[in-house]
Amino acid sequence: MRSVIYGPVSSWRLGRSLGIDLLSTRGKTCSFDCVYCQLGRTTNQLAERREFISIEELEKALDSIRGIGADYATFSGVGEPTLASNLGQAIELTRATLHLPIAVLTNSSLMPRDDVRQALAQADLVVAKVDAPTEKLFHKINRPYVECAFDDILQAIQVFRKNYSGKLALQMMFIEANMDYAAEMAKLAKELSPDEIQINTPLRPCSVQPLSPEEIAIIRRQFTGLSGVVTVYEAKRPDVAPLDLEATLRRRPRL
Numbered sequence: 311m312r313s314v315i316y317g318p319v320s321s322w323r324l325g326r327s328l329g330i331d332l333l334s335t336r337g338k339t340c341s342f343d344c345v346y347c348q349l350g351r352t353t354n355q356l357a358e359r360r361e362f363i364s365i366e367e368l369e370k371a372l373d374s375i376r377g378i379g380a381d382y383a384t385f386s387g388v389g390e391p392t393l394a395s396n397l398g399q400a401i402e403l404t405r406a407t408l409h410l411p412i413a414v415l416t417n418s419s420l421m422p423r424d425d426v427r428q429a430l431a432q433a434d435l436v437v438a439k440v441d442a443p444t445e446k447l448f449h450k451i452n453r454p455y456v457e458c459a460f461d462d463i464l465q466a467i468q469v470f471r472k473n474y475s476g477k478l479a480l481q482m483m484f485i486e487a488n489m490d491y492a493a494e495m496a497k498l499a500k501e502l503s504p505d506e507i508q509i510n511t512p513l514r515p516c517s518v519q520p521l522s523p524e525e526i527a528i529i530r531r532q533f534t535g536l537s538g539v540v541t542v543y544e545a546k547r548p549d550v551a552p553l554d555l556e557a558t559l560r561r562r563p564r565l
């Protein structure tokens with residue numbers, strides 16, 4: 311049987327986080343190929359939703375860890391979780407089985423779809439990625455495979471924000487390519503009105519250098535006046551240990 315559950319792992323954003331990978335594919339399955347991705351290049355380029363792990367398979371995996379303690383059960387893993395067409399059902403089942411708050415980490419690419427926003431609305435916390443203030447920079451940093459325009463994604467986050475009763479966090483990853491756009495990013499964050507703004511830089515090994523604490527502090531100043539701003543360097547529990555994809559997969563319990 312494929313491994314669906316991993317951790318709990320320590321996360322600066324989520325505390326003790328029990329990972330659920332509804333994709334569980336060999337190699338990364340994503341609608342983006344971000345230049346800073348810690349998982350390497352995207353091997354399975356996908357923009358359409360489909361079922362990877364059945365609900366029956368997830369049910370068996372969850373049954374074997376009933377009673378486990380964690381701050382969140384987090385839908386993440388080796389790729390983009392909203393590509394799983396049964397995400398909504400999986401959230402419902404996980405909450406009913408583990409009685410834990412549910413988080414989803416998404417790259418936001420499929421949020422223009424009604425069915426994706428409906429599935430995400432079932433989570434207690436949605437962390438949505440926004441790394442650029444313009445279409446051009448979006449393509450440079452996130453290298454998307456999705457057809458929809460960058461503005462459609464921003465509009466979809468806004469629609470989601472209006473109707474969502476849970477906690478919405480924006481994750482903004484800063485690297486050299488967008489470090490001079492902090493004022494535009496802060497303006498965007500203000501418009502999207504999330505509960506939390508996570509200012510990040512890639513501290514795990516990847517092909518892009520992280521920004522220094524001083525550079526992140528300068529970026530942080532552009533967000534003055536906005537509430538719920540947190541940076542990776544200020545966080546008490548930085549999850550900066552190198553993450554190796556194969557090691558991550560090996561650590562998962564064989565269920």
Ligand code: SF4
Nearest residue numbers: 340342343344347417
């Ligand atoms: S969205 Fe996440 S998993 Fe996909 S390429 Fe970007 S960083 Fe990697």
